[in-house]
Amino acid sequence: MDTRTFLGVQQSHNPFRWSMEVTPGISTTGGFLFGGSGLGAAITALEGTSGRQTIWATAQYLSYAKPGEILDIDVTLAVEGHQMTQARAVCHVGNREILTVNAALGHRPFEVTGQFEQMPDVPPPSECTARAFRGPVDGTINDRLEQRLAKGRDFDHLDGTPGDGQTLMWARIPDVIEGVDAAALAVLGDFVPMGVGQALGVRGGGNSLDNTLRLVHLVPTEWVLLDIRVHAVERGFGHGLVHMFAEDGTLLATASQSCIVRFWKG
Amino acid sequence: MDTRTFLGVQQSHNPFRWSMEVTPGISTTGGFLFGGSGLGAAITALEGTSGRQTIWATAQYLSYAKPGEILDIDVTLAVEGHQMTQARAVCHVGNREILTVNAALGHRPFEVTGQFEQMPDVPPPSECTARAFRGPVDGTINDRLEQRLAKGRDFDHLDGTPGDGQTLMWARIPDVIEGVDAAALAVLGDFVPMGVGQALGVRGGGNSLDNTLRLVHLVPTEWVLLDIRVHAVERGFGHGLVHMFAEDGTLLATASQSCIVRFWKG
Structure with a gap:
């Protein structure tokens, strides 16, 4: 499955409105929506509405959502340019705001690239032990x-x-x-x-x-x-x-x- | 002077509304408001309204402001707790949004601290040469x-x-x-x-x-x-x-x- 299916993000008749049921499978052991699941859902919606790939996105977490609740994800495209879109996604349960995501999305044809952070030298996953949980x-x-x-x-x-x-x-x-x-x-x-x-x-x-x-x-x-x-x-x-x-x-x-x-x- | 005076941030009769004249001294050589000046002004307003110190703040830049324009900074305190405030500052010239800042502010009594990033070994400023500009x-x-x-x-x-x-x-x-x-x-x-x-x-x-x-x-x-x-x-x-x-x-x-x-x- 793709990430949209993994998270359970749903499109609506309105291309600017998406929703997601908060299930245990995207929540923490503490019983609330995992922050990364929230940002991931907002990114899925932002990319879906804009048709562009994320450059940068920031989530501000304001309140907790719990399994059984439905998260509405409302997308606003604040600035749309030839190569970039600046956008927001406000994610709420009823009128309770859970998180807000600000993002820039897009692509520029640009010949110069570089990677300056290098991967540390580590054993492959097959030689590492599974993380233990409490x-x-x-x-x-x-x-x-x-x-x-x-x-x-x-x-x-x-x-x-x-x-x-x-x-x-x-x-x-x-x-x-x-x-x-x-x-x-x-x-x-x-x-x-x-x-x-x-x-x-x-x-x-x-x-x-x-x-x-x-x-x-x-x-x-x-x-x-x-x-x-x-x-x-x-x-x-x-x-x-x-x-x-x-x-x-x-x-x-x-x-x-x-x-x-x-x-x-x- | 303090940073508020350096930037020229002004209070209004409304504790949630601040303003700043965009001057050349807080702008780039390209003739627009320096991004760091915009975030700095929003932080000054957010700290002033909430009475708390910044933990984290993110600015999304949407449009340019030019010298001679007046930036309005409107603060919203989204969540106010015992130790923390989650807040936003929308900065606009007229009805043109320039930048939006999301932030968390506050302090927690907490005995455990640690600094893991260490300062690189460099000569003191007196032994370094001034940065040349183009x-x-x-x-x-x-x-x-x-x-x-x-x-x-x-x-x-x-x-x-x-x-x-x-x-x-x-x-x-x-x-x-x-x-x-x-x-x-x-x-x-x-x-x-x-x-x-x-x-x-x-x-x-x-x-x-x-x-x-x-x-x-x-x-x-x-x-x-x-x-x-x-x-x-x-x-x-x-x-x-x-x-x-x-x-x-x-x-x-x-x-x-x-x-x-x-x-x-x-």
């Missing part, structure tokens, strides 16, 4: 993403000793076999909170305040290497980025986030 | 920012040979002696386009599509080290970040941007 993840988003740690600590080693801020993890969405697109990378990019726990060396994570995706170059790949870099934690907030590499080393996209840091209970 | 910058924003290159190429060495993506530059705003705040860092963070020319090794730069600021920890400093990292240039767009360090090595903030890549004429 409880059952059955039926949640974590059950639908395969995750294998290339650099990171298990629970027993999260003893309060800080790390160097970098976590490396292979990830893939087994249901999405038709190619990794911007919406899929939005789902895979929402891992700064996980990296914050690893960086601080604590059993914790965070809740996203935003999720920003900068799309570079899509190439076919099954697994995506998440190079998670936490910049700092201060005033109760964590900040960082996720470089996302294809198996061949191509930088697909870079995500970045700020989050509210939380310790896990128990 | 034409007169008198009276523009570049005339009001002091810039000294610690790692970067002058025009003669921009011969099409790609670099490693990193540019290091000391910057300060001599007029702002009362301390670097979030608005000042918004101005200083708008340097990914400059880094794109350096990374590609071409006489060029870009126009910002967005400007995202993640505020970490404010400490007194005169100079700020801009550690500009261009991730990639593809499809005519450049993507990268700027880690901003105080002279004592503290990570003040991280900015990131996507931009439309342009070659300079002549």
Whole structure:
């Protein structure tokens, strides 16, 4: 299936209005819509309405949506040019705003290219161990993403000793076999909170305040290497980025986030 | 003076409405409002209305404003909690929207902190040479920012040979002696386009599509080290970040941007 089907995004009679049922499969173990699923759904709608590919998109998270609720995604094309569209998607349940996404989409014929961030040298997914979770993840988003740690600590080693801020993890969405697109990378990019726990060396994570995706170059790949870099934690907030590499080393996209840091209970 | 005075941001009788005259001193040599000045003005208004400090703010640039025009900055506080405010600032000239800023502001008492990005080892500003410009910058924003290159190429060495993506530059705003705040860092963070020319090794730069600021920890400093990292240039767009360090090595903030890549004429 494609990412639109994976997320369950539906078109309506109005090309500017889309919707998505919040199901457990796109939600966290905490029982609310996974931030990356929200940004991914908005990107699917923005690309569908504009007919253009994402360059950059930022989600501001305002409220939680829960399984059983229907998310309306209303697209506005603010500026439409020859090569680019500047757009917004306001995502709400009833009149409660859940997230707002601002984005630029488009393509320019331009001969000069360059990739300056290089993929770290890591073992292939087949030689990495599956990420362990602190409880059952059955039926949640974590059950639908395969995750294998290339650099990171298990629970027993999260003893309060800080790390160097970098976590490396292979990830893939087994249901999405038709190619990794911007919406899929939005789902895979929402891992700064996980990296914050690893960086601080604590059993914790965070809740996203935003999720920003900068799309570079899509190439076919099954697994995506998440190079998670936490910049700092201060005033109760964590900040960082996720470089996302294809198996061949191509930088697909870079995500970045700020989050509210939380310790896990128990 | 403080950053509010530097930019010329004015309060009105309505605490949710601010304005700023677009002057040459906050504009580019191209004759339009510098993106960092726009984000800085919105941050000043958002912090003034909410009474809280920026955690994260993103500007989407939709249109250009020119010297002589008056920018209205309308603030909406979407969600106000005990520790945080989620807010927006819509900045327009007449009914033409120039930029929209989404932001989270606040503070949480939280004992665990960490800085994982470290300041590169560079000579002090006194031992670095002033950045050369391709034409007169008198009276523009570049005339009001002091810039000294610690790692970067002058025009003669921009011969099409790609670099490693990193540019290091000391910057300060001599007029702002009362301390670097979030608005000042918004101005200083708008340097990914400059880094794109350096990374590609071409006489060029870009126009910002967005400007995202993640505020970490404010400490007194005169100079700020801009550690500009261009991730990639593809499809005519450049993507990268700027880690901003105080002279004592503290990570003040991280900015990131996507931009439309342009070659300079002549």
